[in-house]
Amino acid sequence: MKRLFLAGILAAVMALVPASLAFGASHNPTGEFAQFNECPLNNEATAGCVYSESSGGVFTVGKKEVPLVNTVIFQGGLTLGGEEFIGAENGETIIPTPQPVPGGLLGIEAPGWWPGWLQSWFNNLINEGFTGVTATVELAGSASNVEVNTTNLILETGTALSLPVKIKLSNLILGGNCYIGSDSSPVVIDFTSGTTEPPPPNEPITGAAGEISISGGGKIITLSGGALVNNSFAAPAADGCGGIFSFFIDPLVNDILGAPSPAGTNTAILEGKLQTADANAVRASEE
DSSP states (O other): OHHHHHHHHHHHHHHTSOGGGGSOOOOOOOGGGGGGTTSOTTSTTOOEEEEEEEEEEEEEETTEEEEOOSOEEEEEEEOGGGOSEEEOTTSOSBOOOOEEOTTGGGTOOOOTTSOHHHHHHHHHHHHHSTTOOEEEEEEOSOGGGOEEOHHHHHHTOSOSEEEEEEEEEEETTTEEEEEESOSSSOEEEEEBSSBOOOOTTSOOOBOBOOEEEEETTTTEEEEEEEEEEEOOOOBOOEESTTGGGHHHHHHHHHHHHTOSBOTTSOEEEEEEEEEEEEHHHHHHTOO
């Protein structure tokens, strides 16, 4: 009876363990494969590894444009033939990377005719102060809903990367649960390296696959200098801003953003590099 009681306690405790702890430990690939340390190598279905760095670009939701000034990392794996995406080993398929929102909560920015040094000083004062806001793109829901099509990426046609995301807005006033989109109702962005076909008033924009290079003994393919674009997605209103005061804060935030914003009024551009590698080669490089 004592053993049964202890087993029951253990089961109850395990049920309370955060889901993130259920992910496997990071790996230790070396050399040219080192960046694939969160490739889900413990999953036997993983045939390829994916690693992407978006070091530039922009997210525009309604009236607010947020440039990517801090590098965003996307990582995970692919099944044989690239048919299915598998989330990162540690669960961070998209590493949460806050981006400063120009003008902060009040939407105030330095006039463009000011000297550059004065613009920088003023904008930093706003962004780092009480009204400063950061926007963080997070994966919404399961990583299994992500779609990667390297063929479309290289041929610059169709959807190269489909991402279900939610955007977290953070500062002292907004609290820790102010989001555009959610796990159950994500903002789905179908990125292309080709040309978009958005509804008005947005005009078509064109991405690029980038330059292809091969390394790692022929086991790593890198596309650098490319751009993935989309300007046809819709964005819902922000929700949960200000905690118990969200009834008052949500309308203020949405007025500043111009949210909800229908398809044809939003834009997402990711600039940087994307790498894929043979999973067995990554495993073989481990220390």
